[in-house]
Amino acid sequence: MGKKPLFTSVCADLLCGLSIWALSACGGRGGSATAAPSVPATSSSTASALAGSAQCSATTAPGTPGGITLTAFASGLVNPWGMVFLPDGRILVTERPGRMRIVSTSGALSAPITGVPAVYAQGQGGLLDVVLDPDYATNGLIYFSYAESGTGGAGTAVARATLNTSTLALSGVTVIYRQTPKVSGTGHFGSRLVFGTDGKLFISLGERQKFTPAQDTLKSLGKIVRINTDSTIPIDNPFIGNAAYLPEIWSYGHRNPQGMTRHPVTGQIWTAEHGAMGGDEINTPQSGKNYGWPVISYGVNYDGSKIGEGTAKAGMEQPKCYWDPSIAPGNLVFYTGNKVASWSGNLFVAVLKDMSLMRLTMNGSNITGQERFNIGKRVRDVRVGPDGWLYLLTDETAGQILKVTQQ
Numbered sequence: 491m492g493k494k495p496l497f498t499s500v501c502a503d504l505l506c507g508l509s510i511w512a513l514s515a516c517g518g519r520g521g522s523a524t525a526a527p528s529v530p531a532t533s534s535s536t537a538s539a540l541a542g543s544a545q546c547s548a549t550t551a552p553g554t555p556g557g558i559t560l561t562a563f564a565s566g567l568v569n570p571w572g573m574v575f576l577p578d579g580r581i582l583v584t585e586r587p588g589r590m591r592i593v594s595t596s597g598a599l600s601a602p603i604t605g606v607p608a609v610y611a612q613g614q615g616g617l618l619d620v621v622l623d624p625d626y627a628t629n630g631l632i633y634f635s636y637a638e639s640g641t642g643g644a645g646t647a648v649a650r651a652t653l654n655t656s657t658l659a660l661s662g663v664t665v666i667y668r669q670t671p672k673v674s675g676t677g678h679f680g681s682r683l684v685f686g687t688d689g690k691l692f693i694s695l696g697e698r699q700k701f702t703p704a705q706d707t708l709k710s711l712g713k714i715v716r717i718n719t720d721s722t723i724p725i726d727n728p729f730i731g732n733a734a735y736l737p738e739i740w741s742y743g744h745r746n747p748q749g750m751t752r753h754p755v756t757g758q759i760w761t762a763e764h765g766a767m768g769g770d771e772i773n774t775p776q777s778g779k780n781y782g783w784p785v786i787s788y789g790v791n792y793d794g795s796k797i798g799e800g801t802a803k804a805g806m807e808q809p810k811c812y813w814d815p816s817i818a819p820g821n822l823v824f825y826t827g828n829k830v831a832s833w834s835g836n837l838f839v840a841v842l843k844d845m846s847l848m849r850l851t852m853n854g855s856n857i858t859g860q861e862r863f864n865i866g867k868r869v870r871d872v873r874v875g876p877d878g879w880l881y882l883l884t885d886e887t888a889g890q891i892l893k894v895t896q897q
């Protein structure tokens with residue numbers, strides 16, 4: 491594994507200085523900020539558009555690292571990937587090899603639910619996320635994402651179905667979205683499913699480890715797309731009527747966003763994205779915006795070689811923050827529980843490679859600091875339970891649901 495090129499290191503240092511200023515200005519470091527340092531830019535005319543981003547870990551949040559208690563709530567899951575609490579408190583969970591189960595309120599696993607379509611369970615592919623329809627209590631509809639094989643290779647798909655929790659069966663399974671085109675390879679499928687406050691469905695889609703298709707707006711690789719649940723396209727999507735763009739595109743230039751959630755107050759969609767080495771990102775994708783991959787990135791190739799044109803470019807958005815070294819983020823969620831007052835409104839990130847749970851403190855929509863809780867297992871998903879505690883999925887062959895409490 492090579493060292494980063496000098497240019498990238500210098501840029502990162504400059505941006506780090508900027509980051510600390512930005513975090514101080516938000517109260518994250520306690521210092522008094524009087525003026526922003528100069529902003530690195532490729533030309534003076536675009537300097538105002540090229541402000542750099544902050545390292546997510548630039549400050550340490552107040553708290554007691556490790557001061558949580560982990561309880562094994564359920565065991566016996568094989569590479570669990572997504573979960574959602576049902577109205578009765580049970581948990582609907584996916585296992586990447588292609589199974590979906592219901593976990594009882596005492597942690598017992600049901601038999602596999604029937605009717606799940608065949609999935610492409612290779613590499614990072616398989617059965618992925620699952621969410622409930624906003625009107626699930628009355629219509630019983632669920633939506634799930636998965637890797638699907640077909641002409642050209644494989645790609646992410648999203649299906650809708652009616653869940654019968656008594657017979658443990660899906661019925662009326664209908665594919666409502668397919669990533670295009672299908673390509674070779676087993677990596678970077680995304681994908682998370684999140685409903686906007688208006689009932690439109692956001693789908694995060696990886697670039698299938700193909701790099702440049704993330705900037706190709708006639709392909710849905712490396713995109714956040716937004717659809718109606720009947721598979722039609724919302725009329726207020728940003729590129730409706732523009733033949734140079736797929737109409738479902740909400741934002742583009744993403745690498746592998748495997749985390750996505752909705753802010754409980756603002757309704758804004760937040761994503762966690764696997765970057766190249768040293769470039770994992772938190773983003774707040776805005777309608778019609780370009781998030782840069784692979785033209786700009788804080789990461790480098792795994793052989794140390796540079797990617798693209800640097801860390802900033804006019805017309806491309808900066809992440810809210812990034813991690814260098816990489817942590818490999820899974821899903822993320824804002825804490826809306828009532829069990830730990832100091833966590834209120836904080837952003838929790840499931841972490842795979844670093845085998846941890848990150849707590850990002852917030853001031854409004856600004857990230858002000860980070861607290862790391864060691865979990866010791868690859869954490870794929872994090873959700874707030876109806877009891878106000880956090881629940882984690884560990885993405886392992888002997889995978890578990892862990893309950894997180896704090897005294």
Ligand SMILES: [Ca+2]
Nearest residue numbers: 771781782783
């Ligand atoms: Ca980016």
